[in-house]
Amino acid sequence: MIDSHCHIAGPEFAGDLADIIARARTANLAHALVILAADDGPEIEQGRRVAEQWDAVRFSVGVHPHAAGKFAANPGDAPEVVDSVIAAQPLTRGLGEIGLDYHYDFAPREVQQQVFREQIRLARRRRLPIVIHTREAEDDTFQILEEENAGEIGGVFHCFTGDRAMAQRALGLGFHISLAGIVTFRRALELKEVAKLVPLDRLLIETDSPYLAPAPHRGKRNEPANVVRVAETIAELRGSDAQAIGDAARRNFERLFNP
Ligand SMILES: [Zn+2]
Ligand SMILES: [Zn+2]
Secondary structure (H helix, E strand, O other), X not given: OEEEEEOOOOHHHOOOHHHHHHHHHHOXXXXXXXXXXXXXXXXXHHHHXXXXXXXXXXXXXXXXXXXXXXXXXXXOHHHHHHHHHHHHOOOEEEEEEEEEEOOOOOOOHHHHHHHHHHHHHXXXXXXXXXXXXXXXXXXXXXXXXXXXXXXXXXEEEOOOOOOHHHHHHHHHOOOEEEEOHHHHOOOOHHHHHHHHHOOHHHEEEOOOOOOOOOOOOOOOOOOHHHHXXXXXXXXXXXXXXXHHHHHHHHHHHHHHHOO
């Protein structure tokens, strides 16, 4: 079992990290990719404490599209900040989450695009796979990925919520698809179809904790141990078992992130 995307270096977990890690170990998690916001000093600091306590942890570092506005005056500063965090954290294995979020539009779209683009270039220089966050921005996301030849470094569409056509598009560029707790929600019918079609060698699973707790924990703080529920749901949909899904996700994680 693995958790390909969680935010346990965030303030929600500062008080009970040891308990969270103990439950993740009990759930047999072999790897967890912890996301660090490059512009968030306390998160980077807590990331070090997480890594001291749990050897399964690796990091992905980036400027989230929500934070892109901080670099509106000079989008070229974003990759510099990311690069310095990567240089200081030897357990970094990914660049992200990066991308476009037109649902919240917390930063102007042109700024989001430029900050996304600059970070893909950094990922190419650093030879790191990218962790993509995209919401209501499908066409612009693919245009930038194609223009920047992001398929050469590869990566993952994290917390995938698109339809089957978008999944095929992501797979066609060579990317992995990571499913989060949303796939457990009763009404997520299209996503359940996506869960059936992703080839087993391109599938990842995640919690995106503290967000998106799977059923029956919906609405509560999520944590890495809950990724088992995601694997169980995908297994039910595919007529497989949770262990097989977890094992496949682990192999994919190891090939992609070289933990
Ligand atoms: Zn995200
Ligand atoms: Zn995230």
